[in-house]
Amino acid sequence: MPVRRTARTLISLALAAALAAPAGLIATPAQADAGFQRWVQSFKATAVKSGISGRTFDRAFRSVNAIDPEVLEKAAYQPEFTAPVWDYFDNRINDNSIMVGRQMARQWKPWLDRIEKAYGVDRNILLAIWSMESNYGEILKNDKVMRSVVRSLATLAYADKRRSKFGSQQLLAALKILESGDIDESHLSGSWAGAMGHTQFIPTSYLAYAVDADGNGKRDIWNSVPDALATAANLLRKNGWQSGQTWGYEVTLPAGRKFPGGSLSLAKWESLGVTRASGKSFPRGNQNAELKVLDGRAGPAFLMTKNFFVIKRYNNADKYALAVGLLADQIAGYGPLVQDWNRPFTRLTFEETQELQQRLTMNGYYDGKIDGKIGSGSREAIKAFQAKRGLNADGHPSKEVLTTLRSN
Incomplete structure (x- = not known):
């Protein structure tokens, strides 16, 4: 049975494919202009067959005259530095992200109350996702990051042969968003790969999960924080979020003991000598969990429950889901890890x-x-x-x- 792919998974797969592409498959800007215009006209026929009006298409491409070379640069760039695990978490879970998260919890409390009640998703998880995805909306103000979604996706569809299918699918979805009237073409902005709004949804995911929480008739994840947070909550709920339950537990492992892979009940893990790092008991012994150790046996260890894997529907990476969970806990007022990451130096604030x-x-x-x-x-x-x-x-x-x- 095929695995369902999340927005971030699709982007990651497309990036991997682009990086593997032989030289010469990506068109240069000089080659693109005339050919791009011909491609736009041929794609218009595809869009119209998919239910997009010619008027919407023309509006969308009114100011898109050429591909965006920076999109191709970003798609083809492979960083040489592979960040160690502590680097990933230090940049995402720090004094500032926790402090701002608590400020946002107070500022948006009435809406968070409503969203939590409607979808059953912990507000602190939503705040942590908001932080991870857009730094609580700050990246939306950065013109170097945000760009025309239509131009970015058209560039990928036309000029990146390995990513053409992804770009075309997402571009059609973006045009459907414009057709719906939720946002106009001048404000349909996103990342180089088309991730949009406070909670960074690609167009197909937007169409599947977007919510008009504030009741103004538009599903506006770019300008409405309630819409963006409710959209994230809707994704998690529809993928099986278990209300009132945690994402997992930091645990202590007995020295020298090997453990089976896969999921076991918390009671079974406890019988194998795995205990909560806090010293408390597991509240639900019959709940299943999977052991994750991201930094070796000397680093922190975790038993991950169902909600951890639901978070991975947002971004299919263990580090991402764990960072969301840990940041959410600290926004909520819980302390830091009992066993810290294996840094070869003293961490700065x-x-x-x-x-x-x-x-x-x-x-x-x-x-x-x-x-x-x-x-x-x-x-x-x-x-x-x-x-x-x-x-x-x-x-x-x-x-x-x-x-x-x-x-x-």
Whole structure:
């Protein structure tokens, strides 16, 4: 039986295919202009057969005269740096993401009350998804990230041979969104791969799950936070979210013992010596769970219940689903992990990470955004500074590097 593919899974598969494409399969902008215009006209016939009016199509493509070369660059780019597990979580679960999440919980409480009641999905899970997907809507203000969904998907459909099917399917879905009147073409913006709005839905997922929560007649995940959060809740509910239950538990593993794969009851795990890291007992011994260890036996371990796998319907990656769960717990007021990740350095706070970036900028090593997130630019700047000072150039955003910068 085939596995259902989520929005992010489709994007990931398409990206993998693009990266595997032989040279010459992606058209250059110079080759694209005339051919692109011919393709647009031929695609119009396909769209009309799919129920899109000619008027809607013409409006959608009114300002789309050529492909977007930056979309092709992003589709073909494969980062050389493979982030260790702690790097992924540090950039997503930090003082700032927790603090803003709690602020948003207060600000949107009346709506979160309604959405939680209607869909049975924990509000803190929705807030964590909002943080993970768009930094609580902040990326929607970034013109370098947001671009025309119609142009992006048309570029993929026409110019990226390995991604043509994905681009065409999503473009037809985007045109159906325009046909519905939920958003107009000038505001139909998204990422290079067509992910849209506060909660980053690709067009086909939008058509399947979008909700008009605020009752204004439009399913507007770009401008309406209630619509966006309810849409995320609708996706989770329709994929089997179990109301009132957790995503999983941090656990402690007995030394030297091997464990079976697959799902066992929590009572069975407990009989094998697996206990909650908090010292509390499991509230539902008959509930099934699967063991996940993302950072080796010396790192934190988790027993994942049904809701963890429902979160993976949003993004089919263990790290993503775990980050959502852990961030949701901390927004809710629970403490951090009992067993931290295996970092080879002392972690900085969010404010200290910003200070690190500021000091690297002042010393001429970094020219990126002071955002408290360590990406490839920050790591390369740290490496350059470490090399200049005769330190081990590992690129880690450590307390030791910040201390050295302060004394510089």
